[in-house]
Amino acid sequence: MTNADSQPPNSIITMWILLEGKKRAVQVDLDQINYENRSLNLDRLTLVLKEEFNELLNIERSDIEFFSLNGHNTLTPLRSGTLLTEIVTTDIAPLVVRTDSNDHGGRFLDLKIQIKGKKAYGDWTLKEVSKEIYNDAFDSIESMQIFEIHEIFKLDPPLNDDGLKRFEDNLREKMNIFHNEVTTNEATAREFISVFLSLAVNHVRACNDPSTRLKVEVELDGSRGYGVLDYGVYIQKIPVLVTEAKPYESEKAIAQTLVQIHSAAESLLGKRKRSEQTMFGIVTTGRSWRFIRWNGSLECPKAEITQEYPCIFENDMKEAKRVVSYIVCVLQAQAKSLNKEKPCAKRLCTDDKLG
The missing domain is CATH 3.10.20.90 (Phosphatidylinositol 3-kinase Catalytic Subunit; Chain A, domain 1)
Known part of the structure; x- marks a missing residue:
């Protein structure tokens, strides 16, 4: 045509x-x-x-x-x-x-x-990603450098009690609707993942940067890969957090996310004319969450990954609250990095404790 x-x-x-x-x-x-x-x-x-x-x-x-x-x-x-x-x-x-x-x-x-060197995100293997983009820095998930989110970021401001209460209620409702099955398939996993991302984006949008926006099934094109993001969080119209939803974790999902983060970094570095930047990605089944950090330059990027954070959706949901707080921390750090945080908006938020 x-x-x-x-x-x-x-x-x-x-x-x-x-x-x-x-x-x-x-x-x-x-x-x-x-x-x-x-x-x-x-x-x-x-x-x-x-x-x-x-x-x-x-x-x-x-x-x-x-x-x-x-x-x-x-x-x-x-x-x-x-x-x-x-x-x-x-x-x-x-x-x-x-x-x-x-x-x-x-x-x-x-x-x-x-x-x-450009192909669909889902066509990359972990070894190909390491060799062609990350300078042979790893050959398996286990050989990737580990980082701890709680050692790097601090909530500013923290999530409030009302938001966390709604978060718990929404997760309990999902568990009831799906008979406690979270990872039956990708569509079911997304029902739970959306609860986490919605709270995080809403909080950062209200307290840190009003341009923060969650997009679902959004196209992202880069020099090494192209395709659709399951979720993308945008601040100032720049993709600052990409999220890949899978019913089970695999090297393929990690590889896909690593290329997506690289494309997101190209978008930011191209618009802001910076030589270096830190970007983030998430690979999750809804029950299991891993964060990936990209930093450095496009010519010499570095990738690190967190340990697996499991979530048990019962009792006080301590694990789920911890994960959603980490998502908020990442987005707040990105908002600050873009120099768009508005201090006056913090008065809308109240202190809270994750326990």
Whole structure:
């Protein structure tokens, strides 16, 4: 299907554009109303791209070349008169923009390296992740560096008694509805996971950063992986915590989350122009929780993992309260790191004790 077949009523064309040498493609919306007879072609596209990308601002239009990219990492030159409605683009098969026609060999090699290492999050194995992204730092879950959340973070402000009471009630209700079965399948596990994430996001949104938002089944695209996050917590529109829900823990789930965190780090570092950052992920069955910490740079990332935190949904639910407090700690730390915390909002929250 071409862009013409899916043309919306307002004549907006969305294309995936990759500036050769960049880490990944980006989406660009093009208003075709300003072009007569629906004849927006690649030559006219140069005018739009020069406004969209600072890198092209001082480049002559005649020095800009276009290529299509197929699934075999092969570039095919496109004529400047090619209509945009004849071009199909995706995040993994973007329209490639080249500005230096004198160095085809070197630039083409760079492009192949970028695309070659990218695949769906679920297709990665732990050993592949370690070798291709984390510099062979581990070869199993057991060989990963361990970290303890309670030694790093402190609740600020803590969860209040009313919130914890609702948390307990919601978990007891879920246990009653599902006859104490938490890990029957992924859909059931998500019913319990959502209770944890909802409380944590609501608390941080009220007390630390009002932009905090929970998203479910959200697309996240990076230079090494692409696909859908089970859960993503966003602060200032940046994914600061990714969560993978599984009915049972596996190396595959850990590997998937490690690549997702790397994509989230690319999103943050790209927008904030920082060289280093700390990011987090969670792998959980609902009953068992593990936290992953990513830090360092995109070129030399480091990954650490916590011990397994089991939750028993009975009596005082001490374990579940501890886990939800850790989620809050992580989000509060991310909110502070983004320098968006509003101290005045803390007056809405009251002290509480997790026991």
